[in-house]
Amino acid sequence: MxxxxxxxxxxxxxxxxxxxxxxxxxxxxxQCGMHIRVNEKTNKVVGVEPRYDWVLTRGKMCPKGVTxxxxxxxxxxxxxxxxxxxxxxxESSWEEALDLIERKxxxxxxxxxxxxxxxxxxxxxxxxxxxxxxxxxxxxxxxxYLDYNGRYCMSSAAGGFNKTLGMDRGSTLPWxxxxxxxxxxxxxxxxxxxxxxxIQWFWRAKDKGAKIIVAxxxxxxxxxxxxxxxxxxxxxxxxxxxxxxxxxxxxEYVDNEYVQERCNNFAELKEMTAKFTPEYTSKITGIxxxxxxxxxxxxxxxxxxxxxxxRGAEQQTAGVDNVSLYTSMALLRGQIGKFxxxxxxxxxxxxxxxxxxxxxxxxxxxxxRKLTDPKAVEYISGVWGINPEDMPKPGVSAYEMFDLMLNxxxxxxxxxxxxxxxxxxxxxxxxxAMEALDFLVVSDFFLSETAELADVVLPATTWxxxxxxxxxxxxxxxxIRKVVEPLGESKPDWQIMSxxxxxxxxxKHFQYNExxxxxxxxxxxxxxxxxxxxxxxxxxxxEQDGVFWPAPAEDHPGSPSVFKEKFATEDGRANxxxxxxxxxxEVKSKDYPLWLTTGRVVxxxxxxxxxxxxxxxxxxxxxxxxxxxxxxxxxxxxxxxxKVKLTTPRGDMIVPVKITKAIRKDVLFVPYHWGKQQxxxxxxxxxxxxxxxxxxxxxxxxxxxKLTK
Amino acid sequence: xNKIMYLEFERCIGCRACQAACRECGDHDAKERNxxxxxxxxxxxxxFPMLCMQCKDPACARVCPANAIQITDEGVVLSxxxxxxxxxxxxxxxxxxxxxxxxxxxxxxxKCDMCYDRTRDDIAPMCASVCPSDAIRFIDFDxxxxxxxxxxxxxxxxxxxxxxGNKWDYVPEFFGVYTDSQS
Numbered sequence: 090m091x092x093x094x095x096x097x098x099x100x101x102x103x104x105x106x107x108x109x110x111x112x113x114x115x116x117x118x119x120q121c122g123m124h125i126r127v128n129e130k131t132n133k134v135v136g137v138e139p140r141y142d143w144v145l146t147r148g149k150m151c152p153k154g155v156t157x158x159x160x161x162x163x164x165x166x167x168x169x170x171x172x173x174x175x176x177x178x179x180e181s182s183w184e185e186a187l188d189l190i191e192r193k194x195x196x197x198x199x200x201x202x203x204x205x206x207x208x209x210x211x212x213x214x215x216x217x218x219x220x221x222x223x224x225x226x227x228x229x230x231x232x233x234y235l236d237y238n239g240r241y242c243m244s245s246a247a248g249g250f251n252k253t254l255g256m257d258r259g260s261t262l263p264w265x266x267x268x269x270x271x272x273x274x275x276x277x278x279x280x281x282x283x284x285x286x287x288i289q290w291f292w293r294a295k296d297k298g299a300k301i302i303v304a305x306x307x308x309x310x311x312x313x314x315x316x317x318x319x320x321x322x323x324x325x326x327x328x329x330x331x332x333x334x335x336x337x338x339x340x341e342y343v344d345n346e347y348v349q350e351r352c353n354n355f356a357e358l359k360e361m362t363a364k365f366t367p368e369y370t371s372k373i374t375g376i377x378x379x380x381x382x383x384x385x386x387x388x389x390x391x392x393x394x395x396x397x398x399x400r401g402a403e404q405q406t407a408g409v410d411n412v413s414l415y416t417s418m419a420l421l422r423g424q425i426g427k428f429x430x431x432x433x434x435x436x437x438x439x440x441x442x443x444x445x446x447x448x449x450x451x452x453x454x455x456x457x458r459k460l461t462d463p464k465a466v467e468y469i470s471g472v473w474g475i476n477p478e479d480m481p482k483p484g485v486s487a488y489e490m491f492d493l494m495l496n497x498x499x500x501x502x503x504x505x506x507x508x509x510x511x512x513x514x515x516x517x518x519x520x521x522a523m524e525a526l527d528f529l530v531v532s533d534f535f536l537s538e539t540a541e542l543a544d545v546v547l548p549a550t551t552w553x554x555x556x557x558x559x560x561x562x563x564x565x566x567x568x569i570r571k572v573v574e575p576l577g578e579s580k581p582d583w584q585i586m587s588x589x590x591x592x593x594x595x596x597k598h599f600q601y602n603e604x605x606x607x608x609x610x611x612x613x614x615x616x617x618x619x620x621x622x623x624x625x626x627x628x629x630x631x632e633q634d635g636v637f638w639p640a641p642a643e644d645h646p647g648s649p650s651v652f653k654e655k656f657a658t659e660d661g662r663a664n665x666x667x668x669x670x671x672x673x674x675e676v677k678s679k680d681y682p683l684w685l686t687t688g689r690v691v692x693x694x695x696x697x698x699x700x701x702x703x704x705x706x707x708x709x710x711x712x713x714x715x716x717x718x719x720x721x722x723x724x725x726x727x728x729x730x731x732k733v734k735l736t737t738p739r740g741d742m743i744v745p746v747k748i749t750k751a752i753r754k755d756v757l758f759v760p761y762h763w764g765k766q767q768x769x770x771x772x773x774x775x776x777x778x779x780x781x782x783x784x785x786x787x788x789x790x791x792x793x794x795k796l797t798k
Numbered sequence: 799x800n801k802i803m804y805l806e807f808e809r810c811i812g813c814r815a816c817q818a819a820c821r822e823c824g825d826h827d828a829k830e831r832n833x834x835x836x837x838x839x840x841x842x843x844x845x846f847p848m849l850c851m852q853c854k855d856p857a858c859a860r861v862c863p864a865n866a867i868q869i870t871d872e873g874v875v876l877s878x879x880x881x882x883x884x885x886x887x888x889x890x891x892x893x894x895x896x897x898x899x900x901x902x903x904x905x906x907x908x909k910c911d912m913c914y915d916r917t918r919d920d921i922a923p924m925c926a927s928v929c930p931s932d933a934i935r936f937i938d939f940d941x942x943x944x945x946x947x948x949x950x951x952x953x954x955x956x957x958x959x960x961x962x963g964n965k966w967d968y969v970p971e972f973f974g975v976y977t978d979s980q981s
Binding site: 100101102104136137139141148149150151152154155156281282285286287288289292293296308309310313314691692705706709719729747748749750751 | 808809811812813814815817818819821822824839840841842843844915916919920921922924927928929930931932948
C-alpha cells in the first residue's frame, strides 16, 4: 500500500529526495490529517505537508500540528532506558532495566499482594496501546489498580452520556454536517484555542447565517463573535441549562412528539426546572436576564441545533449533571439522531475517545463493557485466555490512587503516556504520594516532571514511530502510520508492556509482532460491546476516510450518526436529566475572595511535556500568566506584566498579570501546561464528581496578592 | 498562477498557525515572514494576520537603492537578491505593512514571497493551507469576487447586521485584500 494517500485532483508539494507519509496529528481530538516529510536518504523526519483532502480538516493545522514533527528527532528524546542510581539517572541496557523492574515488581507483589502494583495510563496514544494498558495491568501484572488520565479529561462526558443516552460516543453526528447546523450552543469550550481546526466548520455555518451561543466566563474567540455570550460564573452550568430548559418549556419550544416517543422523565424535568426562572438563573449564574432569554429564544427557534460542551462544564463536581442537563436541552428540542443536529463533547486528547472505550478505566473492560458485569468478565477472559476468577475487581479513580499510595496500599506504579504531577489537581499532594512509592516506572519519550521522580524511565516512541489507530472527536476510527523507525533504543509502548508481562510470567498472553495483531484482538474483544470495533479494519479506514463505531460486522460500513431510531439505554428511550444546581465544592470567602479557573492556550498541549520543547511554541507562550479584568487589576493596583501571588488553601504561585476586558470581573484564569513552581495545579481543587470521579479543575476560590517591591 | 491571497480579518482566531507554517516553506530558512497581532488585547481577543500584499508598485522595491528586490512575471515581490542587497534596510522602513524583515547575521533583507516554490505550481502557500479559520485563503479571483458579494448579501440576512458581540468594526482595511464594510 502506498504510504502517500491523496485523492484525485489534489496536488501536494513533494520535494526532491523526499517522500510523504500520510498520517494524523498527535495532539488533540481533531486528529488533523497531515503528511509527514521524510528524507529518503537519511530516513529522518524533516517537515510537514498539509493533507488537503482529509475530509474533516482539509489540510488545516494549528501551530502545534504544524510543529508536531519537531518532537520526533528532538535532542531531548530519551534514547536508552534510565535507571536512577544515587539520585541520578544512568543510561542502561533494556536487559538491566527489565531485570530491575522484574525484581522489584515481583518483590512488591510477593510481600504485599498483587494489588501493591498499579498502572496509570493515558489516551494520547493509539487504540492498540490503550487497549493493551488494560490487559497489561489486569493480566500482565494482575492488579486491580488501574486508571488513566482520561479521568481528568472525558469521564464526566462519559458519565453524562451513559446516563442520558445509554452510550458514550463523543459526538452523535459526523462533524462534516456541522456547516448545515443553524445554531450552536457551546458551553465551557475555548474551541478556537483548544480545537482550532474545528473553527472552519463553525465559521462556514456562520457564513450561512448560523447562530452561535457561547457560555464561558471568558470572552473567547468564539464568544467574541457569538450572537449571545453567556458570561457565567464558573461552576454554574447546571443552573444555566435548567434555566434554558425552563424557557424552552415556557415558550413551547419543546418537540413534544419526540419527547413523548423517545424520552423518559419529562414530567419530573418540568417540575425541577419550574423554579429556574430567568431571574433565579441569573442570580446563580451571574448572567444578565436578557441574555438568558435571548439565548433560549435563539436556541428554541433553530430548526437544527448542536449542543456542545467541553472541560469547562465537565471538570466540576457537578460535571455529570452538567453534561446530562446540556444533553437534555438537545433532547427537549428533539435534535439527537437527526441531520446536522445533536450533541457533542470536544475530546481534548488525541485518542480521548478510543482510549476510554477499551478498558483503561478502573471499572471498564474493552468495548465499553463493565467490569462489574459477570458476562462481560467471562467474555473478555475468554478473549484474553485467562480464568474469569483471575480477572481483578474494579479499582479506584486516578486521583484516588494517590491516596492509596500515601497509605501504602499501592507501592509500585507504572506510568504510561502521562504526566500526573503536572496534570492532576492539588499536585503538592500528588508529589507526596509519588514520593511515598517504593518503586516508580515511567514510560515516556521526554523526561517529564513525573519521569524525573522515577526509579526507571523506559524510552517510548513518538506517534510517528509506530502504526495504529485512534478514534477522533467524532467517533471516527482513523489510521496512524509509522513514518520512521524508533529513535535510538526506544520502543513502542505495546512492546514495552509485552516485555514486562513476559518477565512477570504472562508472556503467552502478549505475543504480538505488530500493532495490527493487537487491533484484531481489540476488534474481537469489543465485539458485541457498546463500542463495537469488530467491523473496523485498517483497509476499510483507508478506503472510506475512517470508520465510525459502532461497526458490528465485517461488512458494516460504520455508523456516522447514532441514535437515529432509538437510544442505547435498556428501554431504548433517553433519560432526561432531573438535577438541581448544587454549586461547586469550594466557594469564595473572605480569605479567598475571587474565583479561579484554568484551561489551555493554543500553543500548548496537556502538561506541556512535548510542546514546551518546541521552539516556535515556546517563543509564543513561554510561561503561564493570570488573566484578569482591568477593573479587578485597578482594585488590586496591579499593572499589566506585573507579577502577583495567587494562593488557595492548597498552594500558591507567582505569576505575571495579563489584563483584558475579555474575562469576567470576578474570575482569574491561568493556563495549566507548566510544572513545579509554574503549575496552577498546585492551586486547583481535588473535589471529585460523585459519579465520574473527575476533579473540579475549573472552580476554586483564590486570594490575589500584590507583591511588595 | 491565477490565484490571489484573500484575508478576512474577523475570521482570525489568533492561533498563529500561519506563522508556524511560514517557517516550514522550503525557501524560508525557518524564519516566518508574516505576523499576527492583537488589535487591542485589553479590549478583546480579536487578532489579525498580516502578510505581504505583493503590491503592484511596491514601496520596498522603490526605495531599494540597489535594485535588489525583484518582481516575478506573476507579480510576486521576492526577497532581496543576495548578491545585490547592501543591507541598508530602507525596505523595512518603506513598507507600510511592516513586512520586510532584516537578518542581521546575513546582513540581508527577507520577506514573504507567497511561498513561490509552491504557488508557481498552483499549490497554496503554507499560511493559507493551514489557516484553521479560513482567515487567509488562496483562491481564484472569481471566487474572491463571489465571496465579497456574498458578504454584502449576508448583511441583509436577519441577525447579520453589526450587533452585540460584533467587535470587529475597527479592524483595518486596505487595498486589495479586505472585507466589505458593514454599512
